[in-house]
Amino acid sequence: MRAVVLREFGEPENLRLEEVEAPDPAALRGREVLVRVRAVGMCYHDIINRAGNLPRTKLPSILGHEIAGDVASVGPEVQAFRAGDRVATIQRVHCGRCDLCRRGRTTLCKEGVFFGEEIPGGYADFVVSEEQGLAKVPDGLGIEEASICACTIGTAIHVVRTRGEVLLDETVLITGASGGVGLHAIQVCRLIGARVYAVTSSPAKAARLKEAGADEVIVSPDLKFASAVRRATGGRGVDAVIEITGALTFDQSMRSLAPAGRLIVVGNLETRPVSFMPGLVILKELEIRGSFATTTAELSESFRLVTEKKIRPVVSRVMPLAEVAKAHQILFDRGATGRIVLQI
Template structure:
């Protein structure tokens, strides 16, 4: 099979597309013939050795895939060869075949195509876990979403609306905000213009947001701690800005607020039933038309460098997907 290989840590330009051996399923694993692979921010980190997971060399990036089951391990009962599936692989999906733990692979809904499914698991799984289990978002509350035109941010806007929240979308340009508006955002903030904190307060009657979804970090996190409502929940999703912020704990005390970590991959492993329940709800909302995943660009497997660079330079709107066949 062909696979994008990382043989030493470095930028996307250091990767190579090569012929390599097919994966073999262990007892609790499945091998998937990959039709499409989602491109996510962790993919840009794992190839540079900056991610929590550090696979042995050589490895392929690509944390999620959609395709057809090629083979299953001896203990796998809920999947069989020929099933259309989607799942979280951790890494390895920028290839024609990938193996994955069977517990992290789900049958695809009948009304979903491979490209959509490849861009669904990580973004919607992360945002659903963030808003349901970690943020405990309630109908009528105000949800502030940073990076609202990106993969996880756009998913958070849609899920927030489906849960009955008032959604304020924040992004770095009017073009990106228009994408969030089309996804259902009630209010828009361009945080490249003026005082972000004051704009949030103006839109919330001076109270601040009840739940803040932050995949950006950096200076915006610092401002979020100053525009959060009493008993608010600030969800730490990622650090796309490049700077991991430090928390002024006195602000958490003064606001009675919580700063809550979101690590969907660990949640999916530790609480598989709760994760499955989340996806059942997500699939229902998708079939009802409440979730409309936006895949803004697709690339062929040999265009992996362009795909990764589009994401790392923050040019992506919605989701980017690599098609492998």
């Protein structure tokens, strides 16, 4: 099969299309499902991974965790899927047996495996996933759109609703709002009935954020936005920050919070530590929470919302697998609003 194999961490050019042996359908065990990949979405996680900044990735590796395609074959214990079904994966497949899985915290599964890290990902003709990592793609939903639902809408549901517990009429600030998670987090907040303030460093992206549903766009080229947020909220600050850029904006996000506010960290573009004033956390009783990946139920919920036209998955560009290096460069240069999807 064709696969983009990363043999050395580094530049986009290190992603090379090769001919490798496909997984053997006859060798599928237990709940394993063999998927013929049709589309794979890309996000900044792939760039961090390619650069060698994710400790669990062993080389050679096949990246890609936003996968959609057709079931080609199933293992002996698979119950929910059969050959021909259209499916999409979540980013990290849980075991379903450990104490965290049993408590419903499947994204934290101790035995969880992330596509492109512990297990081969979707930059290839075929991929293997255990069935608990898959959801059926509804009829009428395009396969490119389906591929990005987990990591964009699913992640947005996980961070805004499950972890952020955002409520009607609350105010929410979203950093890195013009990326894949950001554009969809805006839509999830709007669906709940929260008021959205979107931060972007680029004036060119402001109109796009308004169009996506942001009530107010704060353009901040130097990313010193806390005072602008206070002004916009009558001095109060916001109830929640969806922190998508991470270390880069963490301090300003903390300063943007109202009393009892919560900062939910879902993305981090730079692998460096942050500092904050503990006094601020005490006096305002602030909360810092993490949000990681997506559950299978949240992926199915994403599909439902898309089918009901309540949320729109934003694919900005579809490119062939052979142009993966170019696609990584565009993503790195922040040249895309919404997701780039590779067609397999």
